Every structure is written in structure tokens, then in C-alpha cells.
Amino acid sequence: MTFDSLLHKIPEIKSVNLLGIEAQALMVPKERRPYLKVDDFISNNPRYSAVMMLLYPKEQETSLLLIERSNGGGVHSGQVGFPGGKYEVEDQTLEVTALRETDEEVGIKANQIEILKAFTRVYIPPSNFIVQPYLGIMDTTPHVELSVDEVANIIEMPLSTLLDDTIIKEVGLQTSYAELIDVPAYIYNDYTIWGATAMMLSELKETLKQVL
Structure with missing residues (x-):
């Protein structure tokens, strides 16, 4: 869809009800379903992180920014995800975490992004993290500067895709x-997008379908 069309829908996007784990569950296999309710795992003393689902104009159309993580040997190395990372004490809030990590990983400054709303948290069993996604928007095509230690490539997915x-x-x-x-996955430009990222994309997709 065009970016101008999306801009007219911003008030509705801000106020629309999230579809939560009902939407996330569309992109998980049955083996993953026991981990959908985040509050069930608070007793595991999880760590916290935040990611940015960033929308912006690309040749008049609306694009969504994803990243391919570098192969650094970590649990999620080489996978496709959103810019984001671990909460640090100095962040004060997870929203600050998402903005800081987006700057660190792809060079997009916090003052360029408007946060529209927080989406539903996701629990990631292998790393024992609870991830808070945020939907953000910027009104220009971003100039990206990759942190090569963390990010191998950016992936610009049209919202219509x-x-x-x-x-x-x-x-x-x-x-x-x-x-x-x-495993259910999104296949885009030879990238396989699955797991927690697919769950977040599913909620974003199903939520936006209510207003677009």
C-alpha cells in the first residue's frame, strides 16, 4: 500500500485492539504452543529485550525493515529479525531499548522514529528472553549504517507483501x-522468517488488516 494511504490510517492503528497470542499462534507449530503465554514464564527469571517494527516510505510504497543477523555464534545468529536487543539498566524503559538498539544496529536515530504502539510480548525459550515489540514509523526512507558485528544485511519488505x-x-x-x-514461515527473497519474528509479523499483519 502507498505510504500516504498508511498515514491516513495512523489514528486507527494507534487505537485498534491488538490480537495478541491469537494472531501469534497462526505462525507457530503445535510444539511451540505451550510457550505462547508469556506470564507463565516469569518464574524462570527471564531477561528482557525490545525490538522495532519500523514502517517507512520506499518509492511511495510502505516498507517494513527487517535485518539478517551476523553469524556470530549466538543462539539467533544468521536468523532474520527486527532491529533490537537486550534491555540495559540505563535504558529506563523498553521503548528506549528498542530505539537505542535500532540506532546501534542500523544507524537510525531515535528522533527520526515515532512510536505508534507496543505490541504483544513474546517469550523465547532457547534464550529465556521476553521480547517487547514496538511499532514505529518514520516519514522518510532511512539512511542505514549497519553494525557489521551484529547485522549482515537489511531486508526491506513491502507491507503489501x-x-x-x-x-x-x-x-x-x-x-x-x-x-x-x-514450521510455518514467511518466505521472502529467499529468506526464511520463522520463530519469534514470524509471530510478531503475524500479529502486526492481523492487526493492520483490521484497519487497512
Whole structure:
């Protein structure tokens, strides 16, 4: 959809009810379903992080920024995700975390981004993190400067592509909760987007469909 069309929908996006784990569950296999309710895992003493789902204009259309993480040997190395990272005490809030990490990873400054709303948290069992996604928007195409230690590439997905059900496929993957299972994933430009990122994308997609 055009970016101008999206701008006219901003008040509705800010006020629309989130679809929560109902929408997230559309992109998880049955083996992952026991981990959908974040509050069930507070007793695990999880760490906290935040990510930025950033919308912006790209040649008049609306794009969504994703990143391919560098292969640094971590649990999520090489995977596709959103800019973001671990909460630090000096951040004060998780919103600050999302903005700071977006700056550190892709060079987009906090004052360029308007936060529209917080989305539903996701629990990530392998790393014992609770992740808080935020939906942000900026009115220009970002100039990106990658932190090469953390980010291998950026992926600019048109919002119209996310809203297209044909990019959802079942793929066989080895996961933390099963050796080899069929996992729902978004396939875009040869990237396989699954797990927590797919859950967040699913809630974003289903939420926006209510107003677009």
C-alpha cells in the first residue's frame, strides 16, 4: 500500500485492539504452543529485550525493515529479525531499548522514529528472553549504517507483501523444541522468517488488516 494511504490510517492503528497470542499462534507449530503465554514464564527469571517494527516510505510504497543477523555464534545468529536487543539498566524503559538498539544496529536515530504502539510480548525459550515489540514509523526512507558485528544485511519488505498470504509456507526446520518439524514461515527473497519474528509479523499483519 502507498505510504500516504498508511498515514491516513495512523489514528486507527494507534487505537485498534491488538490480537495478541491469537494472531501469534497462526505462525507457530503445535510444539511451540505451550510457550505462547508469556506470564507463565516469569518464574524462570527471564531477561528482557525490545525490538522495532519500523514502517517507512520506499518509492511511495510502505516498507517494513527487517535485518539478517551476523553469524556470530549466538543462539539467533544468521536468523532474520527486527532491529533490537537486550534491555540495559540505563535504558529506563523498553521503548528506549528498542530505539537505542535500532540506532546501534542500523544507524537510525531515535528522533527520526515515532512510536505508534507496543505490541504483544513474546517469550523465547532457547534464550529465556521476553521480547517487547514496538511499532514505529518514520516519514522518510532511512539512511542505514549497519553494525557489521551484529547485522549482515537489511531486508526491506513491502507491507503489501506481508499482507499477502501466499508468502506463508511450511518448512522443515530443526528447532529448540523438536529435532525436525514443519514450521510455518514467511518466505521472502529467499529468506526464511520463522520463530519469534514470524509471530510478531503475524500479529502486526492481523492487526493492520483490521484497519487497512
